[in-house]
Amino acid sequence: MLIEQLWRYPVKSLQGEKLESTEVTDVIPGDRNWGIVDLKTNLLLSAKRVPKLLEGHARIIGEHCIITIGRNELSSQEVNIDQKLSEWLEKEVTLTQPVAGQTKGIEIEWDDGSDEILDNPDVFEFSTSPGWFFDSSSSLHLIGTATLELLEKRVGKGSGDVRRFRPNIVVKTEEPFEENGWVDQHLDIGTVRIHVRKRTDRCVVITRAFDQHQASRATLRYLSENHDREAGISMSPVSSGVISVGDLVEIS
Template sequence: MKVHSLHVYPVKSLAGIEVSCFEMDDFGPKGDRRWMIVDEERRFVTQRELPVLARVSASLSAEGVSIRIPGEGDFTLQQTGQELRVLVWRDWVKALEGESFASEALSRFCGKTLRLVYMPDSSFRRVDAGHVSEYRRVGFADGFPFLITNLASLDELNGRLDAPVDMRRFRPNIVIEGPAPWQEDHWRKISVGEQCFSIVKPSSRCILTTVDPDTGLKDPGLQPLRALSGYRRTPDGVIFGQNAIHESPGVIHVDDSVTVIESE
Protein backbone atom coordinates (compact mmCIF):
# COMPACT_ATOMS: atom_id res chain seq x y z
CA MET A 1 0.00 0.00 0.00
CA LYS A 2 1.13 3.56 -0.62
CA VAL A 3 0.03 7.17 -0.62
CA HIS A 4 -1.80 7.96 -3.84
CA SER A 5 -2.31 11.70 -3.23
CA LEU A 6 -2.16 14.38 -0.54
CA HIS A 7 -4.46 17.39 -0.13
CA VAL A 8 -4.58 20.51 2.00
CA TYR A 9 -7.39 23.02 2.50
CA PRO A 10 -6.00 26.40 3.59
CA VAL A 11 -9.52 27.86 3.85
CA LYS A 12 -12.29 25.70 5.29
CA SER A 13 -14.82 24.75 2.58
CA LEU A 14 -12.96 26.35 -0.33
CA ALA A 15 -11.37 24.20 -3.01
CA GLY A 16 -8.44 22.10 -1.82
CA ILE A 17 -4.90 21.90 -3.16
CA GLU A 18 -3.22 18.67 -4.23
CA VAL A 19 0.41 18.61 -3.09
CA SER A 20 3.36 16.23 -3.40
CA CYS A 21 4.12 16.36 0.32
CA PHE A 22 3.15 18.21 3.45
CA GLU A 23 4.65 19.00 6.81
CA MET A 24 2.68 18.23 9.96
CA ASP A 25 2.60 20.51 12.98
CA ASP A 26 0.49 20.53 16.17
CA PHE A 27 -2.66 21.36 14.19
CA GLY A 28 -2.27 18.63 11.56
CA PRO A 29 -1.15 19.32 7.96
CA LYS A 30 0.67 22.64 8.21
CA GLY A 31 -1.65 25.49 7.24
CA ASP A 32 -4.68 23.24 6.84
CA ARG A 33 -7.97 25.00 7.61
CA ARG A 34 -6.41 27.80 9.61
CA TRP A 35 -8.68 30.19 7.66
CA MET A 36 -12.47 30.02 7.80
CA ILE A 37 -15.50 31.96 6.55
CA VAL A 38 -18.07 33.29 9.01
CA ASP A 39 -21.38 35.12 8.65
CA GLU A 40 -22.63 38.25 10.39
CA GLU A 41 -23.25 36.24 13.57
CA ARG A 42 -19.66 34.92 13.49
CA ARG A 43 -20.86 31.40 12.72
CA PHE A 44 -18.93 29.24 10.28
CA VAL A 45 -20.15 29.01 6.70
CA THR A 46 -19.46 26.08 4.36
CA GLN A 47 -20.55 24.56 1.07
CA ARG A 48 -23.45 22.98 2.93
CA GLU A 49 -25.16 26.39 2.87
CA LEU A 50 -23.25 28.00 -0.02
CA PRO A 51 -22.22 25.32 -2.53
CA VAL A 52 -20.92 28.07 -4.84
CA LEU A 53 -17.88 28.27 -2.52
CA ALA A 54 -16.57 25.22 -4.39
CA ARG A 55 -15.70 27.59 -7.25
CA VAL A 56 -13.38 29.69 -5.09
CA SER A 57 -9.86 28.27 -5.32
CA ALA A 58 -6.92 28.64 -2.99
CA SER A 59 -3.17 28.59 -3.58
CA LEU A 60 0.00 28.68 -1.50
CA SER A 61 3.07 30.83 -2.11
CA ALA A 62 5.89 32.51 -0.21
CA GLU A 63 3.42 35.30 0.58
CA GLY A 64 1.01 32.87 2.21
CA VAL A 65 -2.54 31.85 1.21
CA SER A 66 -4.24 33.42 -1.80
CA ILE A 67 -7.75 32.86 -3.07
CA ARG A 68 -9.21 33.36 -6.54
CA ILE A 69 -12.83 34.50 -6.63
CA PRO A 70 -14.62 34.27 -10.00
CA GLY A 71 -15.33 37.74 -11.36
CA GLU A 72 -13.44 39.41 -8.49
CA GLY A 73 -9.79 38.42 -8.89
CA ASP A 74 -6.98 37.17 -6.68
CA PHE A 75 -6.49 38.10 -3.03
CA THR A 76 -3.66 37.30 -0.64
CA LEU A 77 -5.16 36.70 2.79
CA GLN A 78 -3.80 38.83 5.61
CA GLN A 79 -4.99 38.79 9.19
CA THR A 80 -5.39 41.95 11.25
CA GLY A 81 -4.81 42.28 14.96
CA GLN A 82 -8.56 42.42 15.59
CA GLU A 83 -9.61 39.49 17.79
CA LEU A 84 -13.08 37.98 17.73
CA ARG A 85 -14.78 34.81 18.87
CA VAL A 86 -16.14 32.60 16.12
CA LEU A 87 -18.28 29.48 16.17
CA VAL A 88 -17.30 26.26 14.40
CA TRP A 89 -19.82 23.54 15.20
CA ARG A 90 -20.18 23.75 19.01
CA ASP A 91 -16.84 25.43 19.68
CA TRP A 92 -16.40 29.15 20.24
CA VAL A 93 -12.80 29.86 19.25
CA LYS A 94 -10.54 32.91 19.34
CA ALA A 95 -9.68 34.12 15.83
CA LEU A 96 -8.18 37.11 14.07
CA GLU A 97 -10.23 39.01 11.52
CA GLY A 98 -8.88 39.07 7.98
CA GLU A 99 -8.33 42.26 6.02
CA SER A 100 -11.51 43.51 4.42
CA PHE A 101 -10.67 43.39 0.70
CA ALA A 102 -11.00 39.61 0.29
CA SER A 103 -14.02 39.43 2.62
CA GLU A 104 -15.86 42.12 0.67
CA ALA A 105 -15.13 40.42 -2.66
CA LEU A 106 -16.28 37.05 -1.30
CA SER A 107 -19.46 38.67 0.01
CA ARG A 108 -20.23 40.11 -3.42
CA PHE A 109 -19.62 36.75 -5.08
CA CYS A 110 -21.87 34.87 -2.64
CA GLY A 111 -24.52 37.58 -2.24
CA LYS A 112 -24.19 37.38 1.54
CA THR A 113 -22.15 39.32 4.10
CA LEU A 114 -19.16 37.15 4.99
CA ARG A 115 -15.84 37.54 6.76
CA LEU A 116 -12.61 35.59 6.55
CA VAL A 117 -10.99 34.79 9.89
CA TYR A 118 -7.71 33.16 10.90
CA MET A 119 -6.85 30.84 13.81
CA PRO A 120 -3.56 32.00 15.37
CA ASP A 121 -1.13 29.74 17.20
CA SER A 122 -2.33 31.23 20.48
CA SER A 123 -5.83 29.83 19.92
CA PHE A 124 -6.55 26.28 21.11
CA ARG A 125 -9.45 24.20 19.85
CA ARG A 126 -9.54 20.67 21.18
CA VAL A 127 -9.96 17.59 19.03
CA ASP A 128 -13.28 15.85 19.73
CA ALA A 129 -12.82 14.65 23.32
CA GLY A 130 -15.47 11.97 22.85
CA HIS A 131 -13.06 10.04 20.64
CA VAL A 132 -9.58 11.25 21.66
CA SER A 133 -8.67 11.34 25.34
CA GLU A 134 -5.39 13.15 24.71
CA TYR A 135 -5.49 16.93 24.92
CA ARG A 136 -4.85 17.50 21.21
CA ARG A 137 -5.60 20.52 19.06
CA VAL A 138 -7.15 21.01 15.64
CA GLY A 139 -7.72 23.99 13.38
CA PHE A 140 -11.09 24.79 11.80
CA ALA A 141 -11.51 21.23 10.43
CA ASP A 142 -14.81 19.63 11.44
CA GLY A 143 -13.35 17.69 14.37
CA PHE A 144 -10.07 15.97 13.57
CA PRO A 145 -6.83 16.99 11.84
CA PHE A 146 -6.76 14.24 9.18
CA LEU A 147 -9.19 12.46 6.88
CA ILE A 148 -7.85 9.30 5.26
CA THR A 149 -9.61 7.64 2.32
CA ASN A 150 -9.06 4.56 0.15
CA LEU A 151 -9.00 4.82 -3.64
CA ALA A 152 -10.51 1.34 -4.04
CA SER A 153 -13.49 2.32 -1.89
CA LEU A 154 -14.22 5.20 -4.26
CA ASP A 155 -13.95 2.83 -7.23
CA GLU A 156 -16.42 0.44 -5.57
CA LEU A 157 -18.83 3.30 -4.89
CA ASN A 158 -18.53 4.58 -8.46
CA GLY A 159 -19.56 1.14 -9.69
CA ARG A 160 -22.96 1.83 -8.10
CA LEU A 161 -23.43 5.32 -9.61
CA ASP A 162 -24.78 6.36 -13.00
CA ALA A 163 -22.05 9.00 -13.22
CA PRO A 164 -18.75 8.54 -11.35
CA VAL A 165 -17.48 11.14 -8.88
CA ASP A 166 -13.91 11.94 -7.97
CA MET A 167 -12.27 11.99 -4.55
CA ARG A 168 -12.55 15.77 -4.26
CA ARG A 169 -16.17 15.29 -3.13
CA PHE A 170 -14.88 13.77 0.13
CA ARG A 171 -12.13 16.32 0.90
CA PRO A 172 -9.46 13.91 2.19
CA ASN A 173 -5.97 14.81 3.34
CA ILE A 174 -4.44 11.40 2.59
CA VAL A 175 -5.64 9.07 -0.19
CA ILE A 176 -4.25 5.54 -0.05
CA GLU A 177 -4.05 3.02 -2.87
CA GLY A 178 -3.53 -0.70 -2.59
CA PRO A 179 -6.01 -2.05 -0.02
CA ALA A 180 -9.30 -3.68 -0.93
CA PRO A 181 -12.47 -1.56 -0.75
CA TRP A 182 -13.50 -0.61 2.78
CA GLN A 183 -10.49 -2.24 4.46
CA GLU A 184 -9.89 1.14 6.11
CA ASP A 185 -12.96 0.45 8.31
CA HIS A 186 -10.85 -2.01 10.31
CA TRP A 187 -7.66 -0.01 10.79
CA ARG A 188 -6.75 1.32 14.22
CA LYS A 189 -3.16 2.45 13.66
CA ILE A 190 -1.13 2.88 10.48
CA SER A 191 2.28 4.18 9.45
CA VAL A 192 2.76 6.48 6.47
CA GLY A 193 6.43 6.59 5.63
CA GLU A 194 8.03 7.10 9.05
CA GLN A 195 4.95 8.75 10.61
CA CYS A 196 2.30 7.00 12.70
CA PHE A 197 -1.42 7.78 12.73
CA SER A 198 -4.18 6.62 15.06
CA ILE A 199 -7.54 5.99 13.35
CA VAL A 200 -10.05 7.46 15.80
CA LYS A 201 -13.45 7.67 14.13
CA PRO A 202 -15.24 6.80 10.87
CA SER A 203 -16.07 9.92 8.87
CA SER A 204 -19.80 10.60 8.71
CA ARG A 205 -20.71 12.21 5.39
CA CYS A 206 -23.16 15.00 4.68
CA ILE A 207 -24.83 16.93 1.87
CA LEU A 208 -21.49 18.53 0.94
CA THR A 209 -20.57 15.33 -0.93
CA THR A 210 -23.36 16.10 -3.42
CA VAL A 211 -21.70 19.37 -4.53
CA ASP A 212 -19.88 19.23 -7.87
CA PRO A 213 -16.42 20.69 -7.12
CA ASP A 214 -16.16 22.16 -10.62
CA THR A 215 -19.56 23.86 -10.90
CA GLY A 216 -20.56 24.45 -7.29
CA LEU A 217 -23.96 22.88 -8.01
CA LYS A 218 -25.63 20.14 -5.99
CA ASP A 219 -26.40 16.86 -7.71
CA PRO A 220 -30.19 16.79 -8.24
CA GLY A 221 -30.27 13.12 -7.25
CA LEU A 222 -28.16 13.80 -4.14
CA GLN A 223 -25.48 11.41 -5.33
CA PRO A 224 -23.18 10.00 -4.07
CA LEU A 225 -24.69 10.48 -0.61
CA ARG A 226 -27.89 8.66 -1.49
CA ALA A 227 -26.00 5.64 -2.81
CA LEU A 228 -23.79 5.50 0.28
CA SER A 229 -26.86 5.70 2.49
CA GLY A 230 -28.08 2.41 1.03
CA TYR A 231 -25.16 0.32 2.27
CA ARG A 232 -22.75 2.42 4.36
CA ARG A 233 -25.06 3.57 7.15
CA THR A 234 -23.80 2.84 10.67
CA PRO A 235 -24.50 4.17 14.19
CA ASP A 236 -21.85 6.82 13.37
CA GLY A 237 -23.72 7.97 10.24
CA VAL A 238 -23.18 7.37 6.52
CA ILE A 239 -19.48 6.49 6.35
CA PHE A 240 -16.76 7.20 3.83
CA GLY A 241 -13.17 7.50 5.07
CA GLN A 242 -11.57 7.57 8.50
CA ASN A 243 -10.63 10.45 10.80
CA ALA A 244 -7.15 10.28 12.27
CA ILE A 245 -4.60 12.02 14.48
CA HIS A 246 -0.84 11.97 14.06
CA GLU A 247 1.60 10.92 16.76
CA SER A 248 4.30 13.52 16.08
CA PRO A 249 5.37 16.33 13.73
CA GLY A 250 7.02 15.27 10.48
CA VAL A 251 6.65 15.15 6.71
CA ILE A 252 4.81 12.69 4.47
CA HIS A 253 5.04 12.34 0.68
CA VAL A 254 3.09 10.92 -2.23
CA ASP A 255 4.27 7.31 -2.82
CA ASP A 256 5.24 6.82 0.83
CA SER A 257 4.57 3.26 1.91
CA VAL A 258 1.56 2.62 4.16
CA THR A 259 1.53 -0.20 6.71
CA VAL A 260 -1.30 -1.32 8.98
CA ILE A 261 0.17 -1.54 12.50
CA GLU A 262 -3.04 -2.42 14.32
CA SER A 263 -6.52 -3.45 13.15
CA GLU A 264 -9.67 -4.79 14.75
Protein backbone atom coordinates in the same frame (compact mmCIF):
# COMPACT_ATOMS: atom_id res chain seq x y z
CA MET B 1 0.30 0.13 0.38
CA LEU B 2 1.40 3.51 -0.96
CA ILE B 3 0.25 7.11 -0.71
CA GLU B 4 -1.26 8.09 -4.06
CA GLN B 5 -2.38 11.67 -3.34
CA LEU B 6 -1.96 14.36 -0.67
CA TRP B 7 -4.32 17.33 -0.26
CA ARG B 8 -4.55 20.47 1.83
CA TYR B 9 -7.60 22.76 2.17
CA PRO B 10 -6.40 26.22 3.29
CA VAL B 11 -9.92 27.70 3.57
CA LYS B 12 -12.71 25.67 5.10
CA SER B 13 -15.19 24.48 2.43
CA LEU B 14 -13.24 25.87 -0.51
CA GLN B 15 -11.52 23.52 -2.94
CA GLY B 16 -8.00 22.64 -1.90
CA GLU B 17 -4.56 22.10 -3.37
CA LYS B 18 -2.74 18.92 -4.30
CA LEU B 19 0.65 18.39 -2.65
CA GLU B 20 3.66 16.23 -3.42
CA SER B 21 4.81 16.21 0.20
CA THR B 22 3.90 17.86 3.48
CA GLU B 23 4.98 18.18 7.05
CA VAL B 24 2.68 16.59 9.61
CA THR B 25 2.53 17.97 13.16
CA ASP B 26 -0.76 17.70 15.04
CA VAL B 27 -2.25 18.80 11.70
CA ILE B 28 -1.07 19.39 8.15
CA PRO B 29 0.24 22.97 8.41
CA GLY B 30 -2.05 25.36 6.57
CA ASP B 31 -4.98 22.93 6.44
CA ARG B 32 -8.23 24.73 7.35
CA ASN B 33 -6.09 27.64 8.46
CA TRP B 34 -8.66 30.17 7.27
CA GLY B 35 -12.43 30.33 7.42
CA ILE B 36 -15.11 32.69 6.11
CA VAL B 37 -17.42 34.02 8.83
CA ASP B 38 -20.85 35.58 8.33
CA LEU B 39 -20.66 38.92 10.14
CA LYS B 40 -24.42 39.00 10.75
CA THR B 41 -24.71 35.59 12.44
CA ASN B 42 -21.08 35.09 13.54
CA LEU B 43 -21.30 31.59 12.04
CA LEU B 44 -18.42 29.97 10.21
CA LEU B 45 -19.66 29.39 6.67
CA SER B 46 -19.71 25.85 5.32
CA ALA B 47 -20.64 24.31 1.99
CA LYS B 48 -23.34 22.47 3.92
CA ARG B 49 -25.42 25.65 3.76
CA VAL B 50 -23.46 27.81 1.30
CA PRO B 51 -22.69 25.51 -1.65
CA LYS B 52 -21.21 28.43 -3.60
CA LEU B 53 -18.08 28.11 -1.45
CA LEU B 54 -17.13 25.04 -3.49
CA GLU B 55 -16.69 27.29 -6.54
CA GLY B 56 -13.63 28.83 -4.88
CA HIS B 57 -10.15 27.31 -4.85
CA ALA B 58 -7.50 28.03 -2.23
CA ARG B 59 -3.76 27.50 -2.11
CA ILE B 60 -0.93 28.75 0.08
CA ILE B 61 2.01 30.79 -1.18
CA GLY B 62 4.46 31.66 1.57
CA GLU B 63 2.42 32.83 4.55
CA HIS B 64 -0.53 33.99 2.48
CA CYS B 65 -3.63 32.29 1.16
CA ILE B 66 -4.55 32.78 -2.49
CA ILE B 67 -8.23 32.33 -3.34
CA THR B 68 -9.21 31.79 -6.97
CA ILE B 69 -12.80 32.53 -8.01
CA GLY B 70 -13.27 32.01 -11.72
CA ARG B 71 -10.51 34.06 -13.35
CA ASN B 72 -10.00 36.29 -10.34
CA GLU B 73 -7.36 35.80 -7.67
CA LEU B 74 -7.56 37.25 -4.17
CA SER B 75 -4.82 37.27 -1.55
CA SER B 76 -5.34 37.09 2.19
CA GLN B 77 -3.03 40.10 2.52
CA GLU B 78 -5.29 42.38 0.44
CA VAL B 79 -6.92 45.09 2.53
CA ASN B 80 -10.22 44.76 0.65
CA ILE B 81 -10.45 40.98 0.49
CA ASP B 82 -13.48 40.94 2.81
CA GLN B 83 -15.31 43.31 0.49
CA LYS B 84 -14.57 41.11 -2.53
CA LEU B 85 -15.63 37.94 -0.74
CA SER B 86 -18.81 39.66 0.44
CA GLU B 87 -19.66 40.65 -3.12
CA TRP B 88 -19.06 37.10 -4.30
CA LEU B 89 -21.19 35.49 -1.58
CA GLU B 90 -23.77 38.31 -1.49
CA LYS B 91 -23.52 38.69 2.29
CA GLU B 92 -21.21 40.51 4.68
CA VAL B 93 -18.36 38.17 5.52
CA THR B 94 -14.78 38.24 6.76
CA LEU B 95 -11.84 35.94 6.08
CA THR B 96 -10.34 34.99 9.41
CA GLN B 97 -7.84 32.68 11.06
CA PRO B 98 -8.53 30.76 14.28
CA VAL B 99 -7.34 31.87 17.67
CA ALA B 100 -6.78 29.19 20.31
CA GLY B 101 -9.86 28.85 22.50
CA GLN B 102 -11.97 31.06 20.24
CA THR B 103 -15.63 30.07 20.22
CA LYS B 104 -17.30 29.86 16.85
CA GLY B 105 -20.62 28.45 15.64
CA ILE B 106 -21.23 26.28 12.63
CA GLU B 107 -24.41 24.84 11.12
CA ILE B 108 -24.65 21.06 10.96
CA GLU B 109 -27.22 19.39 8.72
CA TRP B 110 -27.77 15.67 9.24
CA ASP B 111 -28.77 14.10 5.96
CA ASP B 112 -29.40 10.55 4.80
CA GLY B 113 -29.47 11.33 1.08
CA SER B 114 -33.26 11.38 0.83
CA ASP B 115 -35.06 14.18 -0.97
CA GLU B 116 -36.21 15.81 2.26
CA ILE B 117 -34.51 19.18 2.84
CA LEU B 118 -34.01 20.41 6.38
CA ASP B 119 -35.01 24.05 6.80
CA ASN B 120 -33.55 24.43 10.27
CA PRO B 121 -30.21 22.65 10.67
CA ASP B 122 -28.63 22.27 14.08
CA VAL B 123 -26.13 24.91 15.15
CA PHE B 124 -23.39 24.16 17.62
CA GLU B 125 -20.38 26.03 18.93
CA PHE B 126 -16.83 24.81 19.17
CA SER B 127 -13.46 26.03 20.36
CA THR B 128 -10.70 26.06 17.79
CA SER B 129 -7.27 24.52 18.07
CA PRO B 130 -4.31 26.78 17.30
CA GLY B 131 -3.92 27.08 13.53
CA TRP B 132 -6.84 24.85 12.62
CA PHE B 133 -10.42 25.84 11.81
CA PHE B 134 -12.37 22.72 12.57
CA ASP B 135 -13.82 21.12 15.65
CA SER B 136 -12.55 17.57 15.90
CA SER B 137 -9.92 15.49 17.59
CA SER B 138 -9.34 13.92 14.17
CA SER B 139 -7.32 16.36 12.11
CA LEU B 140 -6.54 14.08 9.14
CA HIS B 141 -8.86 12.35 6.72
CA LEU B 142 -7.95 9.36 4.53
CA ILE B 143 -9.80 7.44 1.84
CA GLY B 144 -8.78 4.48 -0.33
CA THR B 145 -8.67 4.40 -4.12
CA ALA B 146 -10.78 1.23 -4.26
CA THR B 147 -13.56 2.99 -2.34
CA LEU B 148 -13.58 5.87 -4.81
CA GLU B 149 -13.51 3.47 -7.77
CA LEU B 150 -16.47 1.50 -6.44
CA LEU B 151 -18.54 4.65 -5.93
CA GLU B 152 -17.73 5.79 -9.46
CA LYS B 153 -18.85 2.41 -10.81
CA ARG B 154 -21.94 1.85 -8.66
CA VAL B 155 -23.34 5.37 -8.35
CA GLY B 156 -22.23 7.10 -11.53
CA LYS B 157 -19.76 9.47 -13.13
CA GLY B 158 -18.25 11.92 -10.67
CA SER B 159 -19.47 10.05 -7.59
CA GLY B 160 -15.96 8.83 -6.86
CA ASP B 161 -14.20 12.09 -7.63
CA VAL B 162 -11.70 12.54 -4.80
CA ARG B 163 -12.60 16.24 -4.51
CA ARG B 164 -16.10 15.29 -3.40
CA PHE B 165 -14.72 13.73 -0.20
CA ARG B 166 -11.95 16.23 0.61
CA PRO B 167 -9.37 13.80 2.07
CA ASN B 168 -5.87 14.77 3.11
CA ILE B 169 -4.45 11.37 2.19
CA VAL B 170 -5.46 8.97 -0.58
CA VAL B 171 -3.88 5.51 -0.43
CA LYS B 172 -3.81 2.80 -3.06
CA THR B 173 -6.11 0.03 -1.83
CA GLU B 174 -7.26 -3.29 -3.26
CA GLU B 175 -10.67 -3.67 -1.60
CA PRO B 176 -13.46 -1.04 -1.41
CA PHE B 177 -13.97 0.32 2.11
CA GLU B 178 -11.10 -1.76 3.50
CA GLU B 179 -9.95 1.35 5.38
CA ASN B 180 -13.09 1.02 7.51
CA GLY B 181 -11.39 -1.91 9.23
CA TRP B 182 -8.40 0.13 10.40
CA VAL B 183 -10.19 1.90 13.27
CA ASP B 184 -8.17 1.87 16.52
CA GLN B 185 -5.03 0.84 14.65
CA HIS B 186 -2.01 2.95 13.65
CA LEU B 187 -0.62 3.91 10.27
CA ASP B 188 3.16 4.29 10.06
CA ILE B 189 4.49 6.48 7.25
CA GLY B 190 8.22 6.97 7.69
CA THR B 191 8.66 8.72 11.05
CA VAL B 192 5.00 9.74 11.15
CA ARG B 193 2.60 7.63 13.20
CA ILE B 194 -1.14 8.25 12.89
CA HIS B 195 -3.95 6.89 15.06
CA VAL B 196 -7.12 5.88 13.22
CA ARG B 197 -9.93 7.14 15.43
CA LYS B 198 -13.15 6.46 13.56
CA ARG B 199 -14.91 6.02 10.25
CA THR B 200 -15.90 9.27 8.59
CA ASP B 201 -19.60 10.06 8.64
CA ARG B 202 -20.49 11.85 5.41
CA CYS B 203 -22.69 14.94 5.27
CA VAL B 204 -24.61 16.88 2.65
CA VAL B 205 -21.40 18.48 1.27
CA ILE B 206 -20.78 15.43 -0.93
CA THR B 207 -24.09 16.14 -2.72
CA ARG B 208 -23.08 19.65 -3.81
CA ALA B 209 -22.15 20.71 -7.33
CA PHE B 210 -18.51 21.54 -8.01
CA ASP B 211 -16.50 22.19 -11.15
CA GLN B 212 -18.06 20.10 -13.96
CA HIS B 213 -20.18 17.92 -11.65
CA GLN B 214 -23.86 18.67 -11.06
CA ALA B 215 -25.49 18.48 -7.64
CA SER B 216 -26.61 14.93 -6.86
CA ARG B 217 -27.83 13.18 -3.75
CA ALA B 218 -27.14 9.72 -5.19
CA THR B 219 -23.75 9.23 -3.53
CA LEU B 220 -25.02 10.09 -0.06
CA ARG B 221 -28.09 7.93 -0.59
CA TYR B 222 -25.91 4.98 -1.62
CA LEU B 223 -23.66 5.39 1.41
CA SER B 224 -26.68 5.68 3.71
CA GLU B 225 -28.24 2.51 2.35
CA ASN B 226 -25.08 0.39 2.13
CA HIS B 227 -22.32 1.74 4.38
CA ASP B 228 -23.95 3.52 7.35
CA ARG B 229 -23.33 6.83 5.55
CA GLU B 230 -19.57 6.36 6.04
CA ALA B 231 -16.65 6.63 3.63
CA GLY B 232 -13.02 7.04 4.63
CA ILE B 233 -11.47 7.33 8.08
CA SER B 234 -10.69 10.18 10.48
CA MET B 235 -7.29 10.17 12.17
CA SER B 236 -4.97 12.11 14.45
CA PRO B 237 -1.14 12.20 14.32
CA VAL B 238 0.82 10.65 17.17
CA SER B 239 4.27 11.69 15.96
CA SER B 240 5.44 14.33 13.49
CA GLY B 241 7.51 14.22 10.32
CA VAL B 242 7.20 14.56 6.56
CA ILE B 243 5.07 12.40 4.28
CA SER B 244 5.18 12.29 0.48
CA VAL B 245 3.32 10.81 -2.47
CA GLY B 246 4.71 7.32 -3.03
CA ASP B 247 5.53 6.70 0.64
CA LEU B 248 4.85 3.25 2.06
CA VAL B 249 1.95 3.05 4.54
CA GLU B 250 2.11 0.25 7.11
CA ILE B 251 -0.68 -0.78 9.49
CA SER B 252 0.17 -1.70 13.07
